[in-house]
Amino acid sequence: MFQHLDRYAGDPILSLNDEFQKDPRRDKVNLSIGIYFDNEGRIPVLQCVRDAEAAMLAESGPKPYLPIAGAPAMRAAVQQLLFGADHPALKAGRVVTLQTVGSSGGLKVGADFIKRWLPQSGMWMSDPSWDNHRAMFEGAGVAVHTYPYYDAASGGVRFDALCEAIDRLPPRSVLLLHACCHNPTGVDLGRDQWERLVPLLRRRELLPYLDLAYQGYGDGIAEDAFAVRLLADSGLSFFVANSFSKSMSVYGERAGALSVVCADAAEADRVYGQLQATVRRNYSSPAIHAAGIVTRVLGEAKLRAAWEADVAAMRQRIQAMRHSLHATLSAKKPGRDFGYFLTQRGMFSYTGLSAAQVDRLREQYGVYLIRSGRICVAGLNTGNVERTANAMAAVID
Numbered sequence: 213m214f215q216h217l218d219r220y221a222g223d224p225i226l227s228l229n230d231e232f233q234k235d236p237r238r239d240k241v242n243l244s245i246g247i248y249f250d251n252e253g254r255i256p257v258l259q260c261v262r263d264a265e266a267a268m269l270a271e272s273g274p275k276p277y278l279p280i281a282g283a284p285a286m287r288a289a290v291q292q293l294l295f296g297a298d299h300p301a302l303k304a305g306r307v308v309t310l311q312t313v314g315s316s317g318g319l320k321v322g323a324d325f326i327k328r329w330l331p332q333s334g335m336w337m338s339d340p341s342w343d344n345h346r347a348m349f350e351g352a353g354v355a356v357h358t359y360p361y362y363d364a365a366s367g368g369v370r371f372d373a374l375c376e377a378i379d380r381l382p383p384r385s386v387l388l389l390h391a392c393c394h395n396p397t398g399v400d401l402g403r404d405q406w407e408r409l410v411p412l413l414r415r416r417e418l419l420p421y422l423d424l425a426y427q428g429y430g431d432g433i434a435e436d437a438f439a440v441r442l443l444a445d446s447g448l449s450f451f452v453a454n455s456f457s458k459s460m461s462v463y464g465e466r467a468g469a470l471s472v473v474c475a476d477a478a479e480a481d482r483v484y485g486q487l488q489a490t491v492r493r494n495y496s497s498p499a500i501h502a503a504g505i506v507t508r509v510l511g512e513a514k515l516r517a518a519w520e521a522d523v524a525a526m527r528q529r530i531q532a533m534r535h536s537l538h539a540t541l542s543a544k545k546p547g548r549d550f551g552y553f554l555t556q557r558g559m560f561s562y563t564g565l566s567a568a569q570v571d572r573l574r575e576q577y578g579v580y581l582i583r584s585g586r587i588c589v590a591g592l593n594t595g596n597v598e599r600t601a602n603a604m605a606a607v608i609d
């Protein structure tokens with residue numbers, strides 16, 4: 213029955229993380245997967261999440277199915293978080309939000325919806341992007357293309373080339389954009405660039421699809437929602453998938469959401485209905501525990517304040533690691549400019565290391581990063597950053 217199946221080569225990120233777990237070397241360093249580790253190398257359990265869970269356990273209520281769209285209280289809290297309290301688009305009923313199975317679940321529901329209701333639309337993603345963007349949209353039957361993004365020479369964005377490419381797209385093309393903390397490069401669009409993009413999106417009648425998986429890891433929780441709020445202000449219709457995996461350190465809970473901003477409330481109502489139909493056909497409804505955590509942490513003042521402080525601390529620790537890596541590498545390789553470690557935002561940095569250098573780092577030094585040269589800076593800590601920088605310097609010619 214299954215003889216004809218191709219072998220699954222494994223996911224480049226998740227398989228590498230598995231390989232890391234099996235490596236017996238004690239001084240190994242995991243810079244592969246986009247997970248925030250604390251200075252002791254552990255996935256933190258945030259106190260606000262513990263408190264939320266303790267309250268949920270104390271209530272020990274029944275666990276019915278959630279509605280297809282998820283918990284209403286979580287959906288409302290997500291809207292406030294993304295768009296800001298009382299955003300006119302929310303007041304006008306133009307925004308629909310569904311709790312989803314992580315933001316990946318949201319991305320896929322959105323992709324299925326696009327295939328069903330905008331069947332001619334292709335999706336354009338940045339070159340490079342998170343590998344799974346392509347896989348998810350192609351899996352939904354949407355043709356996937358790329359637009360120019362990362363400039364290896366300058367370490368910045370090829371913004372003019374990006375605009376030129378977008379200017380040639382057919383109307384209703386989907387433009388996948390990282391709202392902050394670009395994965396894998398760490399190179400974000402500046403605010404002025406987002407502002408310049410809006411008239412182009414409008415003129416070409418494009419459909420932006422924002423991926424917001426790292427909110428709070430760039431400049432701040434509200435600051436990292438800049439693109440979401442700018443597009444909402446502009447009156448454009450767009451999608452935004454957001455995640456709490458990283459910001460609340462609840463990866464396995466699959467806590468995410470998908471929001472769609474529509475032209476008016478009547479249109480939003482139709483979109484909402486068809487998104488529910490899409491979810492029902494996929495996984496029926498999302499997880500009740502994830503909803504409980506997110507709703508409490510966002511909605512209860514004490515937990516919210518603790519969470520905001522935790523996110524700030526995680527962001528600042530990553531920044532400190534960026535500075536340490538930069539300092540050691542600059543000292544070791546005085547002729548080279550490692551300034552990009554300081555300007556890139558969020559968990560990831562594109563190091564410019566080749567696949568062969570990445571292999572050497574793993575084999576010889578036990579430092580794991582994906583073969584594109586992306587590192588997860590949050591895997592560094594005061595105990596391993598120097599050693600990692602030395603290993604990197606050793607493989608750089």
Ligand code: LMR
Nearest residue numbers: 225244245246247342395
């Ligand atoms: C990553 O890019 O490493 C993370 O988003 C985790 C994943 O699922 O790939």
